[in-house]
Structures are given as structure tokens and as C-alpha cells.
Amino acid sequence: MTTKKKRSVHADKDSWVVITPDSALDTGRSEEGDPSFIKLKNPATGSSSLYLFGCGDVSVYEVKAFSEDFRSWFIGQTVQRDGRLLYVTSVDPLFLLLPYISSTATEGKFQPVEQMVMDEDYPECTRLLLCKQGMDSLHHVADEKEVGGLKFHRYNQEKTLEWLKKKVQRTVSTLKKSNISVGGGVKSSTFIRVKQEDATEEDYLRYAHGLISEYISEDLSKDLLKHLQLPEISSPKETEPPSKKRKLSDKPVEAGEDYTKFNSANFAQKPPKKMTAAQKSLAKVDKSGMKCLSAFFSPKVKQEKS
Template identity: 90%
Template sequence: MTTKKKRSAHTDNDSWVVIAPDSALDTGRSEEGDPSFIKLKNPATGSSSLYLFGCGDVCVYEVKAFSEDFRSWFIGQTVQRDGRLLYVTPIDPLFLLLPYISSTATEGKFQPAKQMIMDEDYPGCTRLLHCKQGLDSLHHVADEKEVDCLKFHRYNQEKTLEWLKKKVQRTVLTLKKSNISVGGGVKSSMFVRVKHEDATEEDYLRYAHGLISEYISEDLSKALLKHLQLPEISSPKETEPPSKKRKLSDKPVEAGEDYTKFNSADFARKPPKKMTAAQKSLAKVDKTGMKSLSAFFSPKVKQEKN
């Protein structure tokens, strides 16, 4: 008698399908260290996120994943069960350094960057100290003092908001140049795009603010909103029909999100239709002792013999 061979559980999670720029995976300078994935604290949420450090830690890239249930990859003659598709894009390392710099604001004293960039939960954060782009940009978010060829920094909120404001303004220019549709229609749950000429300057600023807010804390995002002098978004009127109410969001849609959830408000249970006269009369009939129609099709229970 033959038995079916059981498949062993696949536990290899070291392989992924990645879309990345050539610069991120350049291994031509192996003496400076190969590219590697490192878990760091997300500057917006504080949770763990995956980042890619290029050769020699010169550049840092953020990693986002598009994931669906029951998805896998056929690679050559093998099956990769981890069906996620990872996107690797450059990120300004100053966004990753900012939470550590701002956390020392209460101390109010100048400190070396090496003393501020420490985290027991994410020891890999020290690799940010090797990133020249990030260290050279610290003056955008902190006051700087040099003593005996050593640089010391102290967090400056006003400088940070000005730096973020410039980020928003450059993002607005890119949106306009790329002819990206913005405005209330894009931020609605229905994803209805508005015409390019219908978007106002406030629409662009608010949309760009939402994109930048993906890389900063919620408190800093609110402070930036005030710094940009953007008015608060008024909530939908209570008299507006539920089907026409739209949830506004300044956050860009990430590939890993479930798109079906954005329109959940439109799938609310509808009230029952009015009954006809025949249905009303049938409802008044005494159904005591009557079997339901499904009872005639259910399997009969066999009675045990004594």
C-alpha cells in the first residue's frame, strides 16, 4: 500500500522579488560593504520598517511591499512562496535621523551626533552615521557648533519646519511638472480624479503635505500644517446623504494597502424594501407547527436501534 508523500514546510524567507534602481544593488565596490536590508524605526509611526543600505552605506532606500493572499512566484524551476513584491526607492536619510535628533530637544544642549543616534531596539541605526548625505544635512534641523574639528548639534524646531516647508514646495513643483492630479477628488474614497486645471494652489500644498507627512511624526505633521498656513478641512455636513460623504485623507496610497477597504462606506447595508400586499398578508399567517422550506431538503437523522 502506497502512501502520499507529505510536503515539508517551506521556511526559507531569504528570497524576495524586488524592483530596485541599479544604484541600490550595485556590488561593484565590495570592499565597502554589500547592500543589505536593515530594520529601523519608522519616523512616522515608530514601528519597525525595512530599509536597504547601499554599498558603503552611502545611500539609504525605503522598502515597501505589495502583498496579496494566495500569491507566489515561479522562479525558474522553483516556487517562491513569499509572493510579496518589494519596491525599493531612495529616501532622504535625514528623515530617519530626525526622530533621534528631536528626542534630545528637552535636554537643550549641544551633543555629538554619535551620542544622539543610539537605539537599543534598533542597533542598525548607527549605520546612519556612515551616510554622509544625512550627516551633512543635520544643519537643516539643528543648530551646529564646531569645537576642535568636532561638530555638536542641538535640535531646532523652526529650522526643521523651514526645511520641511521647502520639501513641500519642491514636491508641489514636481507634481505640477509631472501633471499629477490632486485635489479633493483624489483624496476621496472613490478615487475620482479632478482635472489638472481645476486644482488650486492649496490643493497642491495639502497633497504635498500629505506625502511628506508619511515620513514625520503626527505632531510634527500638524505643526507643519500650521507653518504652511493651511486652513483646517471642514467635515462633511450632517445633512449630506451617506452615499455622497467622502473620507478625506492626505496620505498617499501605498502598494501594500487593501484597495477594497477604501470604498467600504459605499457598501453599507441598505434598508429593506417595502413589502407588497401579498407579503404583508403572508406575514400575518400563524406559522406555528409549520416547517420551513429548507427543512424538506436537509438530511434525515438516522435513529439508533435499541
């Protein structure tokens, strides 16, 4: 009797399907090291994110994923259970350096950048110091001083906001050239509005500000919004006119209160009033044989004849 052999499927957990530009995989100068994936601190969230460093750490790329449920890849004779599709795009390394530079703002002194870019949780952040594009751009976010051939830097908030403002303006220009729909009429990334001319300059600025905010902290994003002189977003209109709303209480209801009391029929009843001294003494009088005053003015009921 023959037995069927179970076919074993080997999946390499360290393999992914990645779409990446040729520049990220340029290994023409192999002596400088191969491209490698590195985990660094996300400048916006502070959590761990995956980045791709090119050969010699000259360029940095962010790694994003398109994921759907119940997806796998067939690679050769194997099945890759991680069905995500990763795609790699270039990122300005100054965004990754900025959190470390700005963290020294309270000290208010010039320091070597090597002393600023240190992280026990992400020790490979020092590889950012090898990226020429990021190091050459430090003057956009910091003051520079050179002493004895050595450069020292100090974080500058105003320079940073001006640099981010230029980023927003260039993003607005790209959005217009690419005919990207923006503004309040866009409800999702898959919705395309028919009339593009409805978008105002403020719509473009807010949209571009949102894109740039994906690479900076929340506090810096708020400061940038003020620096762009964008007015605050007005509160949405009430869905029901005030005249039709039920007034449940004159006082604000605190979260700790029992909300079920609003469902009680006795909630609208007023509490009994306190009796005066005269009313209390009158209540003690023996009322037997006495008629109520209203009885003298009430209509008499006619008796039916039998």
C-alpha cells in the same frame, strides 16, 4: 506495486522578489560591503520598518511591498510562498535621523551626533552616521558648533519646519509637472479626475503635506500644517437639514447611558406634577354623591324611543 513519490517543494523564507534601482546594487567597491536589509524605527509610526543600505552605507532606500491574497512566486524549481512584490526607492536619510535629533530637544544643549543616534531596540541605527548625505544635511534641522575639530549639534524646531516647507514646495512642483490629480475630487489613488484645472494651490499644498507626513511624526506634521499657514478643514455638511431632525434630548447623551430608552413610547410622556396642599386636602374629601363640574356643561344624550 509501485508507489508514487511525493514531490517536496522547498521554499526559502529569506528570499523575496525585489525591484530595485541599479544604484542600490552597485558592488563595484566590494571592499566597502555588500547591500543589506536593515530593520529601523519608522520615523512616522515608531514601528519597525525594512530599509536597504547600499554599499558602504552611502545611500539608504525604503522598502515597500505590493501584496495580494493567494499569491506565490515560481523561482527556478522552487515555490516562494511569500508572493509579495517588494520595490525599493531612495529616501532622505535625514528623515530617519530626525526622530533621534529631536528627542534631545528638551535638554537644550549641544551634543555629538553619536550620542544622539542610539537605540537599544534598533542598534544598527548607528549605520546612519556613515551615510554622507544625511550627515551633510544635519544643519537643516539643528544648530552646529565646532570645537577643537569636533562638531556638536542642537535640535532647532524652526530650521526643521523651514526644511520641511521646502520639501513640500518641491513636491508641489513635481505634482504639477507630473499632472497628478489632487484635491477633494480625488477619492482614491486609482481615481483620475478629468478636469485638472479644478485643483487649487491649497489642494496641492495639502496633498504634498500628506506625502511628507508619511516620514515625520504626527505632532511635527501638525506643526508643519500651521507653518504652511493652511486654514483648518471645514466640517462636512450635514446630510439632513436641522428642521427635519428629531430632537431627542436637550442634554448631550453620554456613552454610559441606556440608548434603548429612546425607543420607548413612554419616554416622551411628562412625569406627573406635584400636588399642592389644597389639592391634597381636596383629594381626601368624600366625593360620593357629588358630580364633576364638567358634567353640568356636557351635552345631554337623547334617549331613543322604543
